[in-house]
Amino acid sequence: MKEELMELFEQRAFARLRQELANLHPADVAELLQEVDADALAVFFRLLPKEEAAETFVELDGDLQQQLIERFSDKELKAVLDELYADDAVDFLEEMPASVVKRVLRHADPQLRADINQLLRYPKDSAGSIMTTEYVDLKKDMTVEDAFLRIRKVGTDRETVYTCYVVDAARHLLGIVTAKDLLLATPETPISELMETQIISVETHDDREETTRAFDRYDLLALPVVDHEGRLVGIVTVDDALDILQEEATEDMQKMAAMTPAEESYFKTSVWVHAKNRIPWLLFLMLSAAVTGMILSYYEAAFQALPLLVSFVPMLMSTGGNCGTQSATMIIRGMALDEIKVTDLLRALWKELQIALLCGAILAAVNGLRIYFQYGRNLEMTLVIVLTLIATIVIAKILGCLLPMLAKLVKLDPAVMAAPIISTCVDAFSVTIYFQIAVKLLSELQ
């Protein structure tokens, strides 16, 4: 596909190319444009039908958007802006340098400019910052027939016509009517009879995660955003909710792997930014791990007398880390999905304790047998490992459960209590317990 289009471009067969491009979905055109050079980019873009051009523009990466804007004549810029929804315009403006933002605002029509300025004022990651101001509004005293007239009149440039919002003169949200209700009702039915008044909505300053949770829970196609006086200021549509859901999951995974979340995709992010996102955590964890090293040093006499002790340290550290990672992942994800609440703390701890004892028993049994036979039926050594393993696993699972929930309790993101931090804590505990038990039980160390 891509090769064919590039061939048409090389042959300057623009009429054919225009036709082929019009048949493609904007998301696919955008993927193609990511890979062509700056000149081809502008040519391809100018061949797109007006509406598709705007939709393609929205899908492009920030640097290509900037390249294009810099090459646009004022007229071309205006043509693209006229087709943009306010939320999409804000999405791309947030990444542009001030000069580009200024030029865009100068050429946007007054309504779009006002909308953009309003949306830019909401805090990042708030419901207000992801909503769009283009929705279909209805009045209570309209009939179904009036509603259809209104949809036909304003519908073309609304993000969705499938959920309509009934507001009063002061724009207070009174009810919601779906296009399905309208389609299945008779033309003379009053809207006030049809509208759903049990409204699920979010406030402009709510976190955007609240928004996606509402979509997930209530199977919505659009969600109204109101101000603190219940006035409708915008809506979030399900396609945006889906994007945010993906982004939030990605961010959580990155935090759980001890990284600052990246703003862009893997290859779009430069080596420097990748390194910058990773180094602070690595440094912190590296220096913390030195504590475990010092604990080891403290027991120098023990492993000087019995060097075999050292060879079990990696196994203990790795098992403790893995157990903590498992629990932390279950708890962090459970809290993100609202399946686990902070009030469930004791219940979760009790569950993890039981799981830890089960895991501990089986791991200790297997490893105990291995060590007993591998190291000449050394019962003392076997006992030390068995006891340490069980203690380590219990501590790991308890910390893996406790730390993320405590983070949430003090309003931190639970995902920052990432597995690596828990591993580092568990390491220090398990090494201490290990040598304490060894010094007490092993006759070689008496």
Added chain:
Amino acid sequence: MKEELMELFEQRAFARLRQELANLHPADVAELLQEVDADALAVFFRLLPKEEAAETFVELDGDLQQQLIERFSDKELKAVLDELYADDAVDFLEEMPASVVKRVLRHADPQLRADINQLLRYPKDSAGSIMTTEYVDLKKDMTVEDAFLRIRKVGTDRETVYTCYVVDAARHLLGIVTAKDLLLATPETPISELMETQIISVETHDDREETTRAFDRYDLLALPVVDHEGRLVGIVTVDDALDILQEEATEDMQKMAAMTPAEESYFKTSVWVHAKNRIPWLLFLMLSAAVTGMILSYYEAAFQALPLLVSFVPMLMSTGGNCGTQSATMIIRGMALDEIKVTDLLRALWKELQIALLCGAILAAVNGLRIYFQYGRNLEMTLVIVLTLIATIVIAKILGCLLPMLAKLVKLDPAVMAAPIISTCVDAFSVTIYFQIAVKLLSELQ
């Protein structure tokens, strides 16, 4: 809210209770029902309006669904079944014992029974298994007016009326018309003129992840599912796509933390099942970590001569593990989002190598300074740690990138090359490199 409703229940104020329940969203009613006892459950459920009862039923956990069905009279069961969409029916039947499935199929009307049987035949996690067979189909020679008549006729029991599917007599999918297009067109416009013929669809046996990717990429509200001859067999709606997206992210996180993904939510999963999901991986990793232990034993003479060497082992293991975790997470998530493809292997390796060198340089510098001053300006020891750190970080980031991509190359899920496996590999490497360098450089060990 919950307390008020329970009070109404205690007071047997059923008329009021019925009213209050009707005002609640089915998802909220379901949450309430999770917490009441079996008797109250049946009473509450019987107070729900017919349609809301079915929607609430769908939201309940499997064990409550089973409790309810066992208490339903045949007539009640039929009433709920009549309101269920086929895909929701299949979702809950998949979790029921055979006796319940049999009873349900006996009472479902013939069309629903046929649909359920068809859906149950598709492999788990395929597009076919998540689709619904209830959609609005149109014919090419209809007009917009005919289409509205058809929507009004069949629309009430279709999952969505916003995307309609144009099929021929053999049910080949010819085109797609949205309700928005219909609403904005004049009544006499022929459907053939209005329909979009560049169709985005999936096949019944495609993985369900393909389906969610299409929603993510193309901002769809519904996606047609066709058989291998292009005949329309069902559709997937965006609310289901959103659920699957959440589930897939959860599964990936659990795999990345070295667990078998749980089928149910955290508290719904029993201690036994949690333990069963975690133990096999823990065992495997614990026994693998013994290899690192044996490598340590091999260098017994070295740390006998210089016990200080041991105290840096936790820091090296932990840093190696964390670096590997970071890279693996970026790569696994990037592949899940289709941002990184297997063909990008060399490009990704090159990027990780550069990041590794940057991270390595900074971590080695900080730790080098610390060790130089903390351990009496011991330049040799500092050099050993600096070199080992850099080598460990490079190996960790390369393995973290390579192993998930190789897994994908041989058609395994990249997420199984979880961070814990990579850490375990890196541990063995880093300990070996550490002692090799130490033995070569340190005068105490000559």
